[in-house]
Amino acid sequence: MAPYFETVTSFAAVETPNVPTQKFLEASDGLIKMFDLIGGAVFGFVQTDLKSNIAGVRRYFESTKETSPTLELLAESDQSSGGSKEATACLVRLLRGLSLTYNALQQLQEDPNAELHVCFRRSYDRVLRHHHSFVIRSAVAVAIRAVPWRDDFYRRIAQGGPVEDLDAAMKKWLIGLQDVVDHMSAWLREKSYGNV
16 A cells, blocks of 8 residues: 555645645645545544535636636635635635645645644644634643654554655645645635635
8 A cells, every 4th residue: 555645646746826726625635635545433523524615616616617716716716606606615614724734735745843733732722722712722621632743643644655755755844735735725815715
């Protein structure tokens, strides 16, 4: 069995600017499956949110493929449709979830002694905490404490492959993810479509 990062669309393959909607959705789906590998129940709060927002973006994309080949055009189309602007709202929330994941995994790579729960806690405090009520923040704090240990996380994701290869693939994946999140966050803010 090939290691996980070799089997899914990487965010490194998602270009910016003019982010291809289909590739972006495929890479986002890959992230969801990664959470399954490391214990889906533990990351249920993240997975549920990401899946819901991917579905919202995908629904709009599937119904407007001709006018939505890129995320930028998808948001423009959604904003000018006169409808609920649900696709743009889902895109903003999806980018927040991706930013949470990026920040946590980036910290994990940069600090070889940091445990995964510490990285997710720091990332949550930076990216999402200010968007949530006290009740949600409390639930997230409990869920974050249940994430796997660092070594277990790497073992599950590497799936028997060399950890060095995983680190190299993850680094490329994270650079691509950061490029997409940073570009789309700035673009959405500039257009006044939402704040990631």
